[in-house]
Amino acid sequence: MRRLSLPIVGAMLIALGVVIFAAGERPRTLVIDAGAAPTASPPSTDASATPVATSGPIAPGYRIQVPRLSIDLPIAEGDVERDIVVQRTPENFAFHLPGTAIPGDGSNTYLYAHARRGMFLTLWNARVGDEVFISTPSGAALRYLVTEIHPRVPPEDTSWVQPTASERLTLQTSTGPNREDPRFVVIAVPA
Numbered sequence: 001m002r003r004l005s006l007p008i009v010g011a012m013l014i015a016l017g018v019v020i021f022a023a024g025e026r027p028r029t030l031v032i033d034a035g036a037a038p039t040a041s042p043p044s045t046d047a048s049a050t051p052v053a054t055s056g057p058i059a060p061g062y063r064i065q066v067p068r069l070s071i072d073l074p075i076a077e078g079d080v081e082r083d084i085v086v087q088r089t090p091e092n093f094a095f096h097l098p099g100t101a102i103p104g105d106g107s108n109t110y111l112y113a114h115a116r117r118g119m120f121l122t123l124w125n126a127r128v129g130d131e132v133f134i135s136t137p138s139g140a141a142l143r144y145l146v147t148e149i150h151p152r153v154p155p156e157d158t159s160w161v162q163p164t165a166s167e168r169l170t171l172q173t174s175t176g177p178n179r180e181d182p183r184f185v186v187i188a189v190p191a
Contacts, residue, residue, distance in 0.1 A: 055105050058096040061137030062103065064111060064171075068130050069122035073113060075134075089114065097161060100170075103134040104142050108164040112172040115184070120173035123186055124151070132169060132188045144169050144188035151175070152182040160185055 062075040078095035082088050089095065094113040101107035113120035130146040152175070153160065160170050169188040175181050 055100075055102040057098065058102055059137050061135075062096075063135040064094045065133040065135070066123075066126070066130060067133075068127075069125060070118075071120065071122060073119060075111060078112070091116065091119065094120070094171075100161060101163065101167075103169065104136065104140075104167070106167050108160075108162065108168055108170055109134075110161050110170045110172065115173040115175070120171065123171060123173050124175075124184060126186045130188075131191070132171075134169070143191040145191045146186055146188045148185075148187035150185040150187075153185045154182060155179060 057077040058075060060076075063073065064075055065072045073092065073094040075096055076090075076093045078097050080098060083095065091114060094111045096102075097110035097112065100110040103109045115121045115124070126146055126149050128146055128149065132144040132146065134142040134144070136142065153172075160172070167190050171186040171188065173184050175184050
């Protein structure tokens, strides 16, 4: 498969909501702290503000844990063809969006998973201040804190996959089974 540019990959994320949510559950209640309103804008798409280039594929051995939400998943490299075009995203993994930063590299790491039990379904109950841990293949534990919760990101808004000037995790899952359904996005920054 030929290399796709980051904006094309971002545009293909429009379809990812359907893939991630398929056969999952709809939220019964959405719990967001009053302070969970967006505290910053999406990453800038101004070319003059674009940071250094992104990293390559994520190595095996990374894991994401959000203890309060009972999220504990291995992280694998996403596959745009499989996950978005063919819509066959495997279960029981969080996936690293190709072309985004590797955790700890100082830019935007974009991770996505199905909105299902044992995966990112409980992300709908994230709160500002929740701890997120990324374990690396070397055994290091990177600690992040949730700073923003965006429960209704329009599927055409692909700005969330862009590189950022500072380290952050962008975690994404779906809110419904249709392509038009908003995405649920949580931002966490190093603690």
